[in-house]
Amino acid sequence: MTAFAIKQWLKPAYLVIRRWQVPPVSLIYRPLHWLLLSLRLAGAGIMRVLIWTPMFRSQVTGGEGLYLYDGLPQLLGPVKVTLGQDCRISGVSTICGRPGSVLELGDNIDIGWQNTIACGTRITLGNNVRLAGRVFLAGYPGHPIEARARAKGLPERPHQARAITLHQDVWVGTGAIILAGVTIGRGSIVAAGAVVSRDVPAGVVVAGNPARVVRNLEAADEA
Structure with missing residues (x-):
């Protein structure tokens, strides 16, 4: 089997793998989204108060x-x-x-x-x-x-x-x-x-x- 034939044979499998996704189960991913968003906002708030603002004001x-x-x-x-x-x-x-x-x-x-x-x-x-x-x-x-x-x-x-x-x-x-x-x-x-x-x-x-x-x-x- 030539390299070209192998490539043609693997291409459909690659496309299937590339397009595969975990099903968006709302019961799982909505709470996870809000959790990650809350952590991101909390982290940004901490950085703003403790690092960004005092560092900028010092200049x-x-x-x-x-x-x-x-x-x-x-x-x-x-x-x-x-x-x-x-x-x-x-x-x-x-x-x-x-x-x-x-x-x-x-x-x-x-x-x-x-x-x-x-x-x-x-x-x-x-x-x-x-x-x-x-x-x-x-x-x-x-x-x-x-x-x-x-x-x-x-x-x-x-x-x-x-x-x-x-x-x-x-x-x-x-x-x-x-x-x-x-x-x-x-x-x-x-x-x-x-x-x-x-x-x-x-x-x-x-x-x-x-x-x-x-x-x-x-x-x-x-x-």
Whole structure:
């Protein structure tokens, strides 16, 4: 019997074995699921209280009432971080910065899953700011504009690093990018996937790439 014939003969048996499953007996597997879920939540809670929160707070200023979930945020580079009260930060997020940069968070701020906050000079988030998942606050580009300088591995030029300010009550949707030098006015909303390269006035919704005003929230409230 050739190798090809053996392979053809074994293939049906392999498919049967690969597809075989233990029957999902609810009486067994539902309690087991809840048990494993409870153990996972309990373990995460213990890590948050005993490890993640005190470790993160040892590297920042403030942070009373801080709630970390899903791990410990990455804190990279010589960035100074100041936290207000009652902030909630996903552990699957990254905070980085250039020398001398500052990240200042107000009170009652949400920083969602897979956020990246790159501080060029200063990034300020006012009270009640909400950042959804995969938001990128790009305070500096990481590379210079000149191709030869990039090829040499040189960092960005100082003038490329600029401040970002999100005033009170701003909400930034999933996957949005806010570039260096941008200020977003109080209560404005950045739609999911928007790329904000210019200042945004207060009380509006911006969307698109580049982002533009698509709705006036104050007029909508009056209507």
